[in-house]
Amino acid sequence: MVYISSTNIVTSLGFTTTENIEKISQGISGITILDDKKMVPETVAVSIVNNELLEQRFVEISNNTNFTRFEKFVILSVSDALKQTKIDIRDSRTILIISTTKGNIDLLDDKMKEKYHENRLHLWKSAQITADFFMHPNRPLIISNACISGGLALITAKRLIDSGMYDNAVVVGADILSEFTLSGFIAFKAVSSQACRPFDAARDGMTPGEGAGTLILTKFEQFSTVEKIALIGGGNSNDANHISGPSRTGAELSWAINIAMNEAGMTPANIDMISAHGTATLFNDESEGKAICLSNLETVPVSAIKSYIGHTFAAAGIIETIVAFESIKRNEVYTNLGYENHGIPNNINIRKEKRLIPLKTVVKTASGFGGVNAALILSKSQEYKEKFEIHKPKLNITKNVIIRASHASVNGKNIFLHDNYSDFADFSKSLYKYLNISYPKFYKMDNLSKIAFLASEILLNETNFKQKYNPEDIAIILSNGSSSSDTDAKYFETIKNRADYFPAPSVFVYTLANVMVGEISIRHGIKGENCVFISEKFDPEFLKNYTEILFRMGRAKAAIIGRVDYDYPHAGHEAVLYFIEKLENIDEKTIFDTQNLKSIYFN
Amino acid sequence: MEDLIHNLKKQIIEALNLEDMKPEDIDAEAPLFNEGLGLDSIDALELIVLMEKHYGIKMENPNDGKKLFYSIKTMAEYINSKK
Numbered sequence: 001m002v003y004i005s006s007t008n009i010v011t012s013l014g015f016t017t018t019e020n021i022e023k024i025s026q027g028i029s030g031i032t033i034l035d036d037k038k039m040v041p042e043t044v045a046v047s048i049v050n051n052e053l054l055e056q057r058f059v060e061i062s063n064n065t066n067f068t069r070f071e072k073f074v075i076l077s078v079s080d081a082l083k084q085t086k087i088d089i090r091d092s093r094t095i096l097i098i099s100t101t102k103g104n105i106d107l108l109d110d111k112m113k114e115k116y117h118e119n120r121l122h123l124w125k126s127a128q129i130t131a132d133f134f135m136h137p138n139r140p141l142i143i144s145n146a147c148i149s150g151g152l153a154l155i156t157a158k159r160l161i162d163s164g165m166y167d168n169a170v171v172v173g174a175d176i177l178s179e180f181t182l183s184g185f186i187a188f189k190a191v192s193s194q195a196c197r198p199f200d201a202a203r204d205g206m207t208p209g210e211g212a213g214t215l216i217l218t219k220f221e222q223f224s225t226v227e228k229i230a231l232i233g234g235g236n237s238n239d240a241n242h243i244s245g246p247s248r249t250g251a252e253l254s255w256a257i258n259i260a261m262n263e264a265g266m267t268p269a270n271i272d273m274i275s276a277h278g279t280a281t282l283f284n285d286e287s288e289g290k291a292i293c294l295s296n297l298e299t300v301p302v303s304a305i306k307s308y309i310g311h312t313f314a315a316a317g318i319i320e321t322i323v324a325f326e327s328i329k330r331n332e333v334y335t336n337l338g339y340e341n342h343g344i345p346n347n348i349n350i351r352k353e354k355r356l357i358p359l360k361t362v363v364k365t366a367s368g369f370g371g372v373n374a375a376l377i378l379s380k381s382q383e384y385k386e387k388f389e390i391h392k393p394k395l396n397i398t399k400n401v402i403i404r405a406s407h408a409s410v411n412g413k414n415i416f417l418h419d420n421y422s423d424f425a426d427f428s429k430s431l432y433k434y435l436n437i438s439y440p441k442f443y444k445m446d447n448l449s450k451i452a453f454l455a456s457e458i459l460l461n462e463t464n465f466k467q468k469y470n471p472e473d474i475a476i477i478l479s480n481g482s483s484s485s486d487t488d489a490k491y492f493e494t495i496k497n498r499a500d501y502f503p504a505p506s507v508f509v510y511t512l513a514n515v516m517v518g519e520i521s522i523r524h525g526i527k528g529e530n531c532v533f534i535s536e537k538f539d540p541e542f543l544k545n546y547t548e549i550l551f552r553m554g555r556a557k558a559a560i561i562g563r564v565d566y567d568y569p570h571a572g573h574e575a576v577l578y579f580i581e582k583l584e585n586i587d588e589k590t591i592f593d594t595q596n597l598k599s600i601y602f603n
Numbered sequence: 604m605e606d607l608i609h610n611l612k613k614q615i616i617e618a619l620n621l622e623d624m625k626p627e628d629i630d631a632e633a634p635l636f637n638e639g640l641g642l643d644s645i646d647a648l649e650l651i652v653l654m655e656k657h658y659g660i661k662m663e664n665p666n667d668g669k670k671l672f673y674s675i676k677t678m679a680e681y682i683n684s685k686k
Contacts, residue, residue: 188648189665245644429622440641443622502656505648506619 002158002217002231003224004378005168006084007322008077011211011309012047015057016080020309020319021326027335027354029308031195031207040182041501044191047209047310048177049073062133068104068116073174074130077212081170082134085216087223089134093167096140097157098127098174099149100314101512103483106178108492123483124536141542142534144483145514147277147368148236149173150317152531154215155234155376156546161219162388163549168219173318174212180488181313182208183495184508188244190281196311197338198278198304199285199350206279209310213318215325227329229380233264237472238530239371240521244509246283246367250290252527253373255472257295257363259555264377266361268296273333274348275324275364278304279311280338284367289346291365291373301357302350303327307337317366317374324362324378331359369509370518372530389552395592396583400562400600401459403431403451403575410458412603424566424573428454439523446487446510447573448566449519452478455575456520456560463579465558466525475529475556476517477547482568483513483534516564529555538563538576540597547580547592557582563601576601607679615675618653619646631675639674647672658682 009020012030023030034046058072061079078096082089089096103123107116119125123142131140143153150173157169175181185191185208192205217231218224235256239247247253261267274297276288292298305323312319327333333355340352361379402409406421408431416434418427428450432442435457445453465474491507509515514532521530529550533542543561550556562577578600580592590596612626615635619642633639636647647665650672654660660682662668671681 187652189651242643243645440621440623443620444645502652504652506645509645 001221002161002219003221004229004231004325005087005216005218005223005225006081007216007325008081008214009211009319009322010049010073010077010213011209011312011319012049013309015053015076017322017326021323024305024308024323024334025332027337029195029337031307031310039179040186042186044186044193045195045207046177046182047207049210068120068126069106070100070104070174070176071126071130073176073212074098074172075133077174077214078130078134078170078172081214081216085223087168087216087218089136089170091168092137095138095157095160095166095169096131096134096136097143097153097169097171098130098140099143099153099318100173101144101146101149101175102178102181105180105488106176108180108488121485122481123534124481143531144512144534145368145372145531146370146512147311147313148317148366148372148374149314150213150319151321151364151366151374151376152236152317154231154318154321155236155374156531157217158231158234159549159553161217163552165545169217170214171217171318172212172214173315175210175313175315177208177210179495180492183503184491184505184511187503187505187508192280195338196280196307198276198280198306198336199289199302199343200339201341201343203280203282203285203343206281207306207310209312211309211312211315211319213315213322215318215322227380228382229325229328229378231376232379233260233262233266233377235259235263235375236529236531237373238518238521238527239373240471240525240527241371243371243515243518243522244369246287247371248287250287250294253288253291253365253367253375254294255527256373257291257297257365257375260363260375260377264379266377268300270361271297271300271363272357272359273324273327273362274300274302275320275362276302276304277366278306280306286344288365288367289344289348292348293346297363298347299349301333301355302348303333304336305334317364321364321376321378324364328359328362328378328380332356369512370514371521372514372518389554392548393551393582394584394586395548395551395580396586397578397590397592397596397600398581399459399463399579401455401575401577402603403455405572408458415458444506445519446484446507448484448486448513448564449510449516451566451573451575452516452564453519453523455564455577456524459560459577459579460524469558471525471527473528473557474526475547475550475559476520476526477530477543477559477561478517478532479535479539479543479563480513480532481534481536481565484511486567487511520560538601540594540601544592544594544597551582604679604683607682608675611675611679614653614657618649629675634674635672658685660685
């Protein structure tokens with residue numbers, strides 16, 4: 001069992017879980033109207049953490065003035081959660097997991113560049129700095145998967161504990177609201193001028209927010225809270241439909257919910273509340289309603305809390321899980337602020353007013369750019385048993401592809417060499433032409449997605465994967481060092497000067513590394529588990545362990561794994577992909593182990 | 604009008620990365636979305652940016668786009684009407 005030991009929430013409503021829940025329970029929202037022309041020219045509603053209060057709280061913990069705003073969010077949140085538990089973050093059996101979409105993105109600004117080394121923009125760098133603050137002995141795990149980052153971090157933590165890799169996990173999600181993110185979502189016409197209204201007929205967009213949330217998880221019952229609430233199921237899927245728009249049918253989110261219920265040993269009759277993603281964009285809420293009905297949960301009370309604290313991006317999945325945890329403790333489905341008239345085609349059980357009902361088991365959902373979905377189950381029921389295959393499956397590296405510099409190779413043999421290599425644009429175009437495919441969307445991709453797309457194209461060719469596997473049975477697990485830094489810089493150029501201010505939505509959409517996974521999924525119709533882990537260097541040990549967990553849980557029957565980077569660590573680019581399958585008879589040379597992953601990567 | 608249509612085609616090819624396409628390949632009266640050029644929702648957002656960047660036309664209501672962005676011709680007519 002993976003129990004919740006302690007929590008923290010940092011948002012516009014306060015700096016602790018209690019401060020936040022007191023306000024939410026009273027129906028008080030932290031959303032304000034932002035009229036700051038220095039930030040964005042438009043007037044929009046946002047949820048912002050007050051800077052003076054942030055500084056006041058932070059000096060109580062540290063007088064080091066060198067931390068960035070994002071790092072302060074993480075440190076404040078984790079510190080407060082640690083105060084309420086006996087679990088030691090300095091214990092090597094505890095893993096720190098950090099989820100964020102954009103980390104220190106405000107450091108792109110010229111003024112900030114003077115103060116901080118450019119490395120600080122890398123998610124692994126800021127994660128290491130916060131881990132060092134807590135004297136955490138392990139390398140922190142970083143999950144950057146758009147708006148499901150937080151939810152996926154919790155699911156990952158549960159799996160790492162269930163599999164015996166760790167005993168405890170400190171899971172933190174954080175994102176700051178910056179000119180960068182705000183302008184991007186405004187260019188997407190996704191931001192409301194008023195506080196957002198999830199599932200309401202008059203909803204006209206989301207409310208961008210910021211904050212952090214921390215959940216400390218443990219396998220030890222004695223460290224759980226008196227209610228003994230545990231995380232008992234988790235599912236993750238990809239729409240394979242569009243990189244920014246949600247699924248038209250909701251089938252993939254529904255699949256993630258069903259998988260999570262199945263792991264938890266629950267049926268729809270056991271579910272007492274749904275903590276929805278509810279961003280209040282036209283399409284998200286509609287698609288989510290479809291998913292809820294497809295999973296036969298239409299009679300289950302729905303709670304959507306983004307009208308209190310906005311969309312806190314990577315923090316959202318964690319903060320909303322904590323709010324759901326508090327709901328179970330108090331048997332309260334909080335007021336759905338902003339909801340007046342039903343605004344989606346499906347009849348789900350949502351009401352404005354607060355409801356006091358006995359709550360035992362809750363489903364939390366999330367969706368995001370790149371077509372990603374996550375669902376997790378929180379329960380105080382004690383009937384759960386882990387579903388883990390004890391025996392490690394026999395896994396094989398069926399095929400590998402490497403694209404580096406001016407060449408591409410398959411299983412160590414060169415298949416393509418670009419003679420007069422001048423730049424990546426030229427190289428990627430000639431490799432695309434060489435592959436003799438017609439996929440005009442390729443030209444719209446950013447460089448990171450292009451190299452991931454080309455490598456997956458070569459990898460999957462002649463593998464017969466469509467005949468052998470269902471779309472949900474193929475996982476895509478990628479590791480990456482630079483996140484989307486190349487595209488981040490390009491997008492920032494479009495908003496840097498007010499005299500030439502034209503935020504480009506088609507660039508902004510690629511400022512998330514997991515969109516490359518979305519592109520591969522769309523191209524090949526792959527809908528299974530998918531995640532991007534950020535690490536400074538190639539980490540074969542973790543990739544191997546995590547992939548093995550997915551196979552042991554029955555979540556993958558095949559997997560595309562590897563490392564994809566653009567303009568990193570130096571000016572280069574690389575995609576090293578492996579196709580992993582279960583086989584009865586395996587040649588030692590291709591057995592799926594750390595040694596073989598390494599020797600292919602460093603060939 | 605002819606010049607405007609030609610310029611629009613060039614700007615659209617550039618803004619939407621329609622590599623391998625030349626202005627003469629695009630039929631000014633054919634639908635831009637779904638069939639025709641096969642543009643999607645992100646392209647529609649880029650067209651809104653294009654209208655503001657090159658023609659100073661601000662589109663507050665994205666729903667207006669459906670009619671205006673039907674074809675290159677409807678876009679050109681709209682730009683002319685705003686002059």
